[in-house]
Amino acid sequence: MKRIAILTSGGDAPGMNAATRAVVRKAIYEGLEVYGINYGFLGLVNGDIRKLELGSVGDLLHRGGTFLYSARYPEFATEEGQLKGIEQLKKHQIDGLVVIGGDGSYHGAEALTKRGFPTIGIPGTIDNDISGTDFTIGFDTALNTVLDALDKIRDTATSHERTFIIEVMGRDAGDIALWSGLAGGAEAIIVPEESFNMDDVVDRLNKGRERGKKHSIIVVAEGVMSGNDFAKQLAEYGDYHARVTVLGHVQRGGSPTAFDRVLASRLGARSVELLLENRGGLAVGIRENRIVENDISEILKEKHTLDQKLFDLASILSI
Numbered sequence: 262m263k264r265i266a267i268l269t270s271g272g273d274a275p276g277m278n279a280a281t282r283a284v285v286r287k288a289i290y291e292g293l294e295v296y297g298i299n300y301g302f303l304g305l306v307n308g309d310i311r312k313l314e315l316g317s318v319g320d321l322l323h324r325g326g327t328f329l330y331s332a333r334y335p336e337f338a339t340e341e342g343q344l345k346g347i348e349q350l351k352k353h354q355i356d357g358l359v360v361i362g363g364d365g366s367y368h369g370a371e372a373l374t375k376r377g378f379p380t381i382g383i384p385g386t387i388d389n390d391i392s393g394t395d396f397t398i399g400f401d402t403a404l405n406t407v408l409d410a411l412d413k414i415r416d417t418a419t420s421h422e423r424t425f426i427i428e429v430m431g432r433d434a435g436d437i438a439l440w441s442g443l444a445g446g447a448e449a450i451i452v453p454e455e456s457f458n459m460d461d462v463v464d465r466l467n468k469g470r471e472r473g474k475k476h477s478i479i480v481v482a483e484g485v486m487s488g489n490d491f492a493k494q495l496a497e498y499g500d501y502h503a504r505v506t507v508l509g510h511v512q513r514g515g516s517p518t519a520f521d522r523v524l525a526s527r528l529g530a531r532s533v534e535l536l537l538e539n540r541g542g543l544a545v546g547i548r549e550n551r552i553v554e555n556d557i558s559e560i561l562k563e564k565h566t567l568d569q570k571l572f573d574l575a576s577i578l579s580i
Contacts, residue, residue: 262293262356262357262536262537262539263293263294263354263356264293264294264295264296264353264354264355264356264357265284265288265293265294265295265296265355265356265357265358265359265533265536266295266296266297266298266310266350266353266355266357266358266359267281267284267285267295267296267297267298267313267329267358267359267360267361268297268298268299268301268302268304268305268329268358268359268360268361269281269301269327269329269330269331269360269361269362269385270301270302270331270332270333270334270360270361270362270363270365270366270369271301271331271333271362271363271365271366271385271386272331272363272386272387272513273325273326273327273331273399273513274385274386274387274397274398274399274400274402274403274513275325275326275387275398275399275402275403275513275514275515275516275517275518275521276385276398276399276402276517276521276522276524276525277326277327277329277361277385277398277399277525278318278321278322278324278325278326278327278328278517279321279322279398279517279521279522279525279526279529280361280383280385280398280525280526280528280529281297281318281321281327281328281329281361281529282318282321282322282526282529283525283526283527283528283529283530284359284529284530284532284533285297285313285315285317285318286315286318287529287530287533287534288533289314289315291533291537293533293537294312295312295313296310296311296312296313296353296355297310297311297312297313297317297329298310298329299311299329299330300329300330300331300332301330301331301332301333301334301362301366302332302334302337302342302346302366302369303332303333303334303337304330304332305337305346305349305350306334306336306337306342306345306346306349307349308349308352308353310349310353310355322522323516323517323522324516325402325513325514325515325516325517326514327361331362333365337369337372338368338369338372343369343372343373343376344376346373347373347376347378350378356379356536357378357379357380357381357536357541358370358373358378358379358380358381359380359381359383359529359532359533359536360380360381360382360383361382361383361385361398362382362383362385362386363384363385363386363388363390363391363397364386364390364391364561366382366385367382367391367544367557367560367561368561370382370542370544370557371542371557371558371561373541374541374542374557375542378541379536379539379540379541379542380541380542381532381535381536381540381541381543381544381545382543382544382545382557382560383398383525383528383529383532383544383545384397384398384528384544384545384546385397385398385399385525386398386399386400387399387400387402387403387430387437387512387513388400388430388431388432388433388434388436388437389434389436389437389565390433390434390436390565391544391546391560391565392560392563392564392565393544393546393548393553393555393559393560393563394544394545394546394547394548394553395546395547395548395549396520396524396547398517398521398524398525398528399513399517399521400436400437400521401517401518401520401521401524402515402516402517402518402521403430403437403512403513404437404440404441404444405518406508406511406512406514406515407427407429407437407441407445407508407512408441408444408445410427410506410508410511411427411441411444411445411447411478411480412445414427414478414506415445415446415476415478418476418477418478418504419475419476421476421502422475422476422502423476423502423503423504424466424476424477424478424479424495424501424502424503424504425476425477425478425479425503425504425505425506426479426481426488426491426492426495426503426504426505426506427447427478427479427480427481427488427505427506427508428481428482428483428487428488428491428505428506428507428508429441429480429481429482429483429508429512430482430483430508430509430512430513431452431453431482431483431484432453432482432483432484433453433484433565434453434454434482434484434565434567435450435451435452435453435454435455435482435484435485435567436567436568437482437512438450438451438452438480438481438482439452439567439568439571439572439575440571441480442478442480442575443571443574443575443578445478445480446478446578446579447478447479447480447575447579448465448466448469448477448478448479448579449462449465449466449477449479449480449579450479450480450572450575450576450579451479451480451481451482451485451486451491452482452484452485452567452572453482453484453485454566454567455567455572457485459494459495459498462479462495463495463498463499465579465580466501468580477501479491487507488505488506488507489505489507491505492504492505524547527547527552528545528546528547528552531545531552531554532545535554540554542556542557542558543555543556543557544556544557544560
């Protein structure tokens with residue numbers, strides 16, 4: 262193993278740059294050459310590849326987004342796309358690859374490994390929806406972005422005695438909604454993994470009114486329905502003075518938290534160690550504060566599950 266490359270794929274997440282920095286500097290420390298691939302698998306197929314030096318990743322640790330850029334490229338799921346990618350890797354004499362991203366990125370990493378090219382996956386997605394790891398890079402930062410917004414919105418909700426519905430990201434996974442809702446004291450948390458009954462939500466709001474509560478916060482994951490659709494359904498039960506805030510892509514940006522920077526650094530360094538051991542088809546992660554690795558194929562078979570105890574706790578504490 263003399264040369265490795267790194268790419269970021271799918272939706273960006275705060276901490277991707279920190280992970281890239283760790284891969285580059287750990288690899289150079291170990292005597293390897295490192296190449297950066299711009300625009301994910303699209304850039305791989307197009308040969309948009311450049312050599313990275315120590316200075317290439319300077320002043321990146323605190324920056325959100327990804328300086329390697331990202332692009333979706335569904336064509337990489339085809340044999341033709343994969344063979345074109347491997348052709349470019351061979352052309353640049355690259356021996357191993359690190360892929361930072363989510364589920365779709367892991368499928369690409371799995372495919373390359375099956376074709377004889379060792380690839381390591383690093384979980385980079387704000388949704389925290391990758392199995393085999395307690396946390397993904399970017400989740401903590403996104404969570405704190407949402408929490409900051411919830412705290413500010415609660416001030417307005419109190420001043421005007423209103424119910425605020427906050428729509429957060431989470432198409433298939435409700436971790437952002439759950440964790441921010443619990444940390445922000447939301448009266449109701451609506452996530453894709455758990456069915457909800459509007460009668461129960463209304464009953465909770467009414468009980469709050471009866472004891473003199475002047476405002477309420479409801480967090481809705483986008484995978485369930487939009488905040489506006491939720492508000493329309495709620496309006497059928499009466500006037501709760503509801504207002505909707507859609508946080509949108511603001512959740513993806515911003516300087517990564519200390520937790521995400523450290524996590525990204527640990528995972529990036531471990532991925533290089535695995536390639537030096539000539540091991541591929543693995544995904545690194547963190548379990549009980551220990552860096553672990555799992556077979557990517559097994560990870561892709563597992564479905565992300567919501568922390569049921571945490572969800573129950575949020576419900577209990579919001580009575």
